[in-house]
Amino acid sequence: MADLTIPERIPINLVVNGERRALEVVPWTTLLDALRDRLELTGTKKGCDHGQCGACTVLIDGRRVNSCLTLAVMTDGAEITTIEGLARDGALHPLQQAFIDHDAFQCGYCTPGQICSAAGLLAEGRARDADEIRELMSGNLCRCGAYPNIVAAIEQAMSRS
Amino acid sequence: MNAYVGTSTSRVDGRAKVTGAAKYAGEFAADGLLHGFVVEATIARGRIARLDTSEALRVKGVVDVLTHAHRPPLADKDEAWKDEVAPEKGSPFRPLYDERIKFNGQPIALVVAEDWETAKFAATRVHVEYEQEGFATDLESERDKAEKVDQPHKPRGDAAGALTRAPVRHEADYVLPTEHHNPMELFATTAVWDGSGGLTVYDKTQGVQNVQKFLCSVFGKKPDEIRVISPYVGGAFGSGLRPQHQVVLATLAALALKRSVRVVLTRQQMYSLGYRPMTIERVALGAKPDGTLDAIAHEAIAVTSRYEDFSRNDTGWAEQLYKSPNSNFSHKLVDLDVSTPCDMRAPGAATGVCALECAMDELAVALKLDPVDLRLRCYSDRDQSEDLPYTSKQLRECYARGAEAFGWSRRNPAPRSMRDGKELVGWGMATGVWEALQMPVAVRIVLTANGHAEISCAASDIGTGTYTIVAQVAADALGLPIDNISVRLADSTLPQAPVEGGSWMAASSAHAVLRAAEEIREELARLAKAMPASPLADLDAANITLTDGMIASSDGRGAAVSIADVMRHSKLERIEREKLNQFAEDKSHARNTHSAVFAEVKIDEELGIIRVTRIVNAVAAGRILNTKTGRSQIMGGVVWGIGMALHEETVMDHRFGRIMNANIAEYHIPVNADVHDIDLIFVDEPDDRINRLGIKGLGEIGIVGVPAAIANAVYHATGKRIRRFPITLDKLLE
Amino acid sequence: MNNFQYSRASDVADAIRLLAADPGAKLIAGGTNLIDLMKENVERPSRLIDISRLPLRDIEETADGGLRVGALVPNSDLAYHPLIEQRYPLLASAILAGASAQLRNMASVGGNLMQRTRCAYFYDTATPCNKRSPGTGCSAIDGLNRNHAILGTSTSCIATNPSDMSVALAALGALVHIAGPSGQRTIALTDFHRLPEDKPHLDTNLGSGEIITAIELPPHGFARNYSYLKIRDRLSYAFALVSVAAALELEGNAIVEARLALGGVAHKPWRSLEAEAALRGQAATPDHFGRAADLLLQGATARSHNGFKIELARRAVVRALMQAASATPQSQAHKKIA
Missing domain, CATH: 3.30.390.50 (CO dehydrogenase flavoprotein, C-terminal domain)
Structure with a gap:
């Protein structure tokens, strides 16, 4: 007889974009699905669900990660920043403005992941030239092919930060 | 008044996209929303002998499992399943229709549960047994079964004879693999049940009205019972032209369960949707020693499914580009046990022109001519197929401007002659060509007394910039700041639009805006003239224009009244006009966009590593409505071209008839590190014949020519001619 | 994904106890490979034991002048650690050649050693694969094997190990520290992974119930x-x-x-x-x-x-x-x- 039981839900506490959020999750729920389906933060995108595209990139405790390969239950107590948490009081984050200025997207689907990834990149401080930006942003696929504009936008945000 | 058209205007939907506010099909909420997960066939051909859903149904949270044997009625006539872009010949695939398996990955059940994870888990507990049948999925081993399809390009002269007599000949097969669109957004539908039999369907599609009509005919619904909405589309590139499995399945489940249902395909499942079909392109060129052509023959052999004939124009592009008294084109299809191919960015041209342009490069080598020079020697000022002149064709200028920007004159023609340290340097070029199509589109404009206008149309913006160019054209036509324009798109209840594809939406939607705005202007002029002591009273309506929020005389003498004043005085809150724009049929001219692509590669020969260090793409595509979003479209096409040249290939194990890289880790698309300097040039191409604004469209032309330019650069660098794409390093090491 | 239970280990001994209590259990740290494979139904653990909070995140100098790196140090932290950059730049470079910045932020050193092959047949549950389902056959030997092994193969498997980090660790002569029910042991990195032979379902010589606690780098880093x-x-x-x-x-x-x-x-x-x-x-x-x-x-x-x-x-x-x-x-x- 096959085991068909659904594992029990486990309570977790997160700080998402500065706001405390308590929820109960089945262990198989990823952070990505918790954000999108439970917290209605659909700005974080699901592009592959396997850590191959970077569309789901968020910042956990300031570090960029793929939320699709992160179990929500393992992030209990963490601070999560998603694309919805980057703008402050209606003012766009410099990266968001730079992405608009440089037309660093077309369809917009990879964009939240690109911007969160770029925010992580800026915090890491490891990219010093365009080649290093390209390499360190290569975990974020853009099928519209906006890469050169994405690099230009990040360079703009870098020069102003 | 021309403040926005032709400028570099930032996307009007930019803020929504950079803040995460833009909602895509799988992101709309609904009360009591259920989640569907698709179970797919794991054989290529046969029938379902047994499909046991009992275990899945016992999983807590599972509401139902739909199968061919357990589902609401579906239309039984092929006509009902033919959407507006379905191939003419064939019987469209019907998800969960019967027990037949037509391709590996075919949806065979939909598990519907209270949440997505439960549905996905329960899907592993659906047990299937098959009766397998013999199958074939390999184009190359089935090549001799190819059958010719009708194509519009009739033979001219005697190509076969001319080829035998030609002093210089080149003939070769070029093999282009199957490719998948892989838009970043997963295919998704949220079907929202309204409680009384009607549905609002949020779908990832390039054509909401196409999907709406399709759903009505498949499910026997009245037009007002199904509304399809798709405000943002996370890329599609052709994959969203036809209604896809998930929209049928979500609608089916919503109707079966009388609840709202969302179905999101996995990345892997998207590989059972359409694709660019693998094509063997045989090109033969016969030339005189002076570089003029005597004969062009181009045959394409492509994959299609056993149930539909999908074909595009791979072979006829030489008619547009190169003068030749003799030509022969043929397109053949091989039926295989696979899903039906579909349009993918520049369908036909991306592959066919790739082969043609590689062949032209090989001919240039044989003739000892510069590749640009060869193309100029056989440059055609007419579309030879119908013997027509072009509305405009600045391709010569593309060659000149592109070559200059690239520094082509410094090219040493000898292969392997240019180096940068350890790397071989290759410079290659190719021509691009696409059609400038235009379709009937209707637009509604609602002008309100506060000087705001809302423009609405059922057209989609799949990242192409439709929101932005519609706002630009409207702002100019109505004389309003762009911030006063709001644009609503992609709702099937809005004025008529075809699917977003073929590069036709810019011209088509822009002219519809012009038509509706013209009516608004006429009405405002009438009202303004009727005002007491109107400074415009003695003017003919034709001499009244809209500018800076004013209704003004167009003769520059300054007579004007504000839109707000006129509407207030006329006691009007709003003026609403809806117009369908149809382009007059003009069979006297050919309409095309063109490009010249120059590529630099640097190759580590020992290791076979190719870096595309520079691309110049000079494009002639009429008037560019928005240089910012337009450049992005061409850039995207170039990046696709890099992928096509070097990376992209859907790999199938023909023993199983299964795609073995159905993901985006092993199906390689270019990443940021693969893309370097891309220089885009829009060649000035005034065209007052094609349409009022001289617009031609940009969605496809950017990719065409790029793969060939890179392949030709690889040859120039290494002396190796790789005719089987993509050019992976193992092929250089052979 | 299958239905699994979740436990959080309080210390290494607890993790070992939890492993011993449930033969179907697996450890999870960064999860970048395991979650991927669970989503493909290739891995179906009955329980995940979360070790991500165990105190195995230190990078310390050893008495002989080498470095001991805790098994839970994220790949990126290791690559960018000043002592690694100075003394073991080969390791830093290999780590940075792998995956993406996001994945390197998540993936642990121990997890990197445990990552499984990328063989397409291993990933596709609809095809035979001896590594995934012992005895079903190897689809790659007569199939699509462009990415596959040229050395040390067997008639039952030609899969490759996909790690970059491990290649540098092998060259550097790193050691792997392991804890298990019968105490602690240390083996050479080059003996940690195994060849497929007739048991390709076993990637490593890590015993069931064992946990990687650290890797140790010998003093000689070949930094020049x-x-x-x-x-x-x-x-x-x-x-x-x-x-x-x-x-x-x-x-x-x-x-x-x-x-x-x-x-x-x-x-x-x-x-x-x-x-x-x-x-x-x-x-x-x-x-x-x-x-x-x-x-x-x-x-x-x-x-x-x-x-x-x-x-x-x-x-x-x-x-x-x-x-x-x-x-x-x-x-x-x-x-x-x-």
Whole structure:
């Protein structure tokens, strides 16, 4: 007889974009699905669900990660920043403005992941030239092919930060 | 008044996209929303002998499992399943229709549960047994079964004879693999049940009205019972032209369960949707020693499914580009046990022109001519197929401007002659060509007394910039700041639009805006003239224009009244006009966009590593409505071209008839590190014949020519001619 | 994904206890490979034991001048750690050649050692695979095997190990510290992964119920003459077709010591003491490097689609050794190959 039981839900506490959020999750729920389906933060995108595209990139405790390969239950107590948490009081984050200025997207689907990834990149401080930006942003696929504009936008945000 | 058209205007939907506010099909909420997960066939051909859903149904949270044997009625006539872009010949695939398996990955059940994870888990507990049948999925081993399809390009002269007599000949097969669109957004539908039999369907599609009509005919619904909405589309590139499995399945489940249902395909499942079909392109060129052509023959052999004939124009592009008294084109299809191919960015041209342009490069080598020079020697000022002149064709200028920007004159023609340290340097070029199509589109404009206008149309913006160019054209036509324009798109209840594809939406939607705005202007002029002591009273309506929020005389003498004043005085809150724009049929001219692509590669020969260090793409595509979003479209096409040249290939194990890289880790698309300097040039191409604004469209032309330019650069660098794409390093090491 | 239970281990002993209590349980740290495989239904653990909060995140100097790296140190933290950058730049470079910045932020050192093959048949539950379902057969041997192994294969499996980090660790002679029900033990990295033989379902020699607690780097880091050269189908974010970790200790142009390991070609990082010995005492010249490459590749066997790897590996070895010898290691960001 096959085991068909659904594992029990486990309570977790997160700080998402500065706001405390308590929820109960089945262990198989990823952070990505918790954000999108439970917290209605659909700005974080699901592009592959396997850590191959970077569309789901968020910042956990300031570090960029793929939320699709992160179990929500393992992030209990963490601070999560998603694309919805980057703008402050209606003012766009410099990266968001730079992405608009440089037309660093077309369809917009990879964009939240690109911007969160770029925010992580800026915090890491490891990219010093365009080649290093390209390499360190290569975990974020853009099928519209906006890469050169994405690099230009990040360079703009870098020069102003 | 021309403040926005032709400028570099930032996307009007930019803020929504950079803040995460833009909602895509799988992101709309609904009360009591259920989640569907698709179970797919794991054989290529046969029938379902047994499909046991009992275990899945016992999983807590599972509401139902739909199968061919357990589902609401579906239309039984092929006509009902033919959407507006379905191939003419064939019987469209019907998800969960019967027990037949037509391709590996075919949806065979939909598990519907209270949440997505439960549905996905329960899907592993659906047990299937098959009766397998013999199958074939390999184009190359089935090549001799190819059958010719009708194509519009009739033979001219005697190509076969001319080829035998030609002093210089080149003939070769070029093999282009199957490719998948892989838009970043997963295919998704949220079907929202309204409680009384009607549905609002949020779908990832390039054509909401196409999907709406399709759903009505498949499910026997009245037009007002199904509304399809798709405000943002996370890329599609052709994959969203036809209604896809998930929209049928979500609608089916919503109707079966009388609840709202969302179905999101996995990345892997998207590989059972359409694709660019693998094509063997045989090109033969016969030339005189002076570089003029005597004969062009181009045959394409492509994959299609056993149930539909999908074909595009791979072979006829030489008619547009190169003068030749003799030509022969043929397109053949091989039926295989696979899903039906579909349009993918520049369908036909991306592959066919790739082969043609590689062949032209090989001919240039044989003739000892510069590749640009060869193309100029056989440059055609007419579309030879119908013997027509072009509305405009600045391709010569593309060659000149592109070559200059690239520094082509410094090219040493000898292969392997240019180096940068350890790397071989290759410079290659190719021509691009696409059609400038235009379709009937209707637009509604609602002008309100506060000087705001809302423009609405059922057209989609799949990242192409439709929101932005519609706002630009409207702002100019109505004389309003762009911030006063709001644009609503992609709702099937809005004025008529075809699917977003073929590069036709810019011209088509822009002219519809012009038509509706013209009516608004006429009405405002009438009202303004009727005002007491109107400074415009003695003017003919034709001499009244809209500018800076004013209704003004167009003769520059300054007579004007504000839109707000006129509407207030006329006691009007709003003026609403809806117009369908149809382009007059003009069979006297050919309409095309063109490009010249120059590529630099640097190759580590020992290791076979190719870096595309520079691309110049000079494009002639009429008037560019928005240089910012337009450049992005061409850039995207170039990046696709890099992928096509070097990376992209859907790999199938023909023993199983299964795609073995159905993901985006092993199906390689270019990443940021693969893309370097891309220089885009829009060649000035005034065209007052094609349409009022001289617009031609940009969605496809950017990719065409790029793969060939890179392949030709690889040859120039290494002396190796790789005719089987993509050019992976193992092929250089052979 | 299957239905699994979740437990959080309070310390290493607790993790070992939890593992012993449930034979279907698996440890999870970064999860970058395990969650991926669970979503494919390739891995179906009955329980996940979360070890991500265990205190295994230190990087400490050992008494003999080496470094001990906690098993939970994220890959990126290891690559960017000042002591690694200074003393073991080969390891830093190999780590940065792998995956993406996001995945490196998540993936742990121990997890990297445990990552499973990327063989497409292993991933596709609809096809036979001895590694996934022992006894069902190997689909790759007569199938699509362009990415597959050329060395150390068996008639039951030709999968490769996809790790970049492990290749550098193999070259550096790292040790793996393991804790288990019967205490602690230490094995060489080169003995940690195993060849497929007739048990391809076993990737490593880690016993059931055991946990990696640390890796240890010996004092000699080859910080001057090294290179990690990775060759793949696009310029970033792809698994290696072939990769080479090369390290030399030179006196003038004479080789005092050499280390050489290959990735992407076998079920484990491929190292040959014979090849390294052949370099010792020789001049650092392409000829000598070529001979070492031949020794390293001795016994390489081509299948229908991966024959190119043999010559590619040979050339890559020579090139990486040249880069090492001239102290111009391959940059992972600047793609031109010196």
